[in-house]
Amino acid sequence: MVNPIYGSYWYPNYWLAGYLLNPLAPSYPYQAINPIPVGQEALWVNNWTRQQSSLLASTLTSLSNYARQLWEASQPLQLSTNNNVFLQRAATSSAPNAVTAQAEPGATLATYAISISQIATAQQNLGLSLSSTSAAGLAAGTYTFTLQVGGKTYTISFTVNAGDTNQTVLNNMAQAINASGAPVTAQVATDIVAGTSRLVLTANNTGTSNAFTLTDVTGNAVAYTGANTVSVAAANASYTLNGVPYTSQSNTIYLDNRKLRLNLLGTVTNATITVTPNIQAISNAINNFVTAYNNLVTFTAQNSQYINPELLFSLKQSYSYQAANLTAIGITQNPDGTLAVNQTALTSALQNNLGLVETAFSGINGLAVTAGLKAHQVFTSPLSSFANPLPQLNTTYLSSYNWWGLLNTTSLWALLLPPGQLLNRLV
Known part of the structure; x- marks a missing residue:
């Protein structure tokens, strides 16, 4: 086994300590280790x-x-x-107030000359100005009219109750138009100072193909409110690109297999669009x-x-x-x-x-x-x-x-x- 410790050293048995710790140690039986x-x-x-x-x-x-x-x-x-x-690609315009552009990856590196004589507009109708709090000049009952837009006809109805004010009638008529699914948005514009309200109808899309008309079917709600009065006529965009004339229902123009998009904002002559890396x-x-x-x-x-x-x-x-x-x-x-x-x-x-x-x-x-x-x-x-x-x-x-x-x-x-x-x- 192991010999006793003398002072600060001990003398291990070679086979137990010396061999296990140092297999290459010389083979003598005792070795002093601290x-x-x-x-x-x-x-x-x-x-x-x-x-x-x-x-x-x-x-x-x-x-x-x-x-x-x-x-x-x-x-x-x-x-x-x-x-x-x-x-x-980066697309830049020489007249950013009149036309802007965005280029997709891989768009052709090129320069385009563009002149814009007319931008596309959405039709807007402005109804008659009616006293907001006055009793409506419509008898109680159900009123029906049609709204024609884009070759499709929408039949719309709403109810007038006894004692309804003009404000109430206009609100109910606008809600009925918006709920019909027609691509026209109706709002009631109220002048608080003057105490008047009127219908404002706006086509959701620009161009002549999105022009709309309203026609009374039952009652005279359209005539009473003046809802069919056009204030801004629908128009197509008119422009020339590299000298070639074009028209468009929209103010968004796609070129180069839809890799270049132009946004028409106003009229301009001889602007340039440049597509670069x-x-x-x-x-x-x-x-x-x-x-x-x-x-x-x-x-x-x-x-x-x-x-x-x-x-x-x-x-x-x-x-x-x-x-x-x-x-x-x-x-x-x-x-x-x-x-x-x-x-x-x-x-x-x-x-x-x-x-x-x-x-x-x-x-x-x-x-x-x-x-x-x-x-x-x-x-x-x-x-x-x-x-x-x-x-x-x-x-x-x-x-x-x-x-x-x-x-x-x-x-x-x-x-x-x-x-x-x-x-x-x-x-």
Whole structure:
């Protein structure tokens, strides 16, 4: 078994302690060992190994998150994606008070000349002004009239009760029109100062095909209220586009297979609509990508003890494939592998040489393509795929106690001390 302790040293049996703790120790039967430093070292190793495993797992999880962010930032810069910014368009008008435009992705890059002589209008009827609180000049009973619009006839009825005021009759008539489903909206406009009210009927849609008429069927409610009095006639838009005349029931005009929408707001002569690449969207996408790229490169470099160095090398290498083109558009690589953006040079390239920008990021071996693929590989692979092996400890007494935790603290003390000795030493 184990010999008694003399002073601060104890003399373990070779087979129980010396062999278990140091299999390569010379084969002599007794070896002086101080148990307190050994125990302290065991406790330190135990804590160190647990901490390293936890830090490794945390680092690899963060690495995966940074890689996902880079992959997501690379998507708008790749030609194969639906949200490819190189297909995004900006449409500008030389006369935004008269006509505006919105372009869909992939719209043809072009300039349109437009003149507008008439915008489309919706019919509006303004009824007679009646005293709001006076008794209505309609006998009690049910009144029926028709409302014709867009080739369809709506039959509408409402009730007048004895003693109803003009305000009440107008409100009930407006409610009946709105409940009929006809594409006409009825309101009662009241002048509080004058004490009068009148019906206001407005077509829901512009153009002559949406003009409407009201006709009494039972009673004379339409005639009494003047509901069929047109104040604004329905009209179609009239304009020329690149010299060709057109008319439209609506003020919304679609061109280029509905990829370009014009909104007519007023009359104008010789205005222009220009469709260009969305330079701002592309610039924003590039800057977002550079930020995500730099975050991943920096994190990988700062945690090189946990992350395989091949990853950092691959990320830096992805720049080299298009280094000349990237430098030409204002994207340079710092000594630490991160990227820097010269915004002035980038804006100039976007305005004057968009094809070069597209090649640098989205062409063969483009930066967004190669770095995006590497980032995708990182966050879709098992965490251990890009881990560095943890370093082994070189301890004097615990050569067999490595970072995998082959010996724990309890086992160590059980080997070092006779039964009860740990308690005696502490007391």
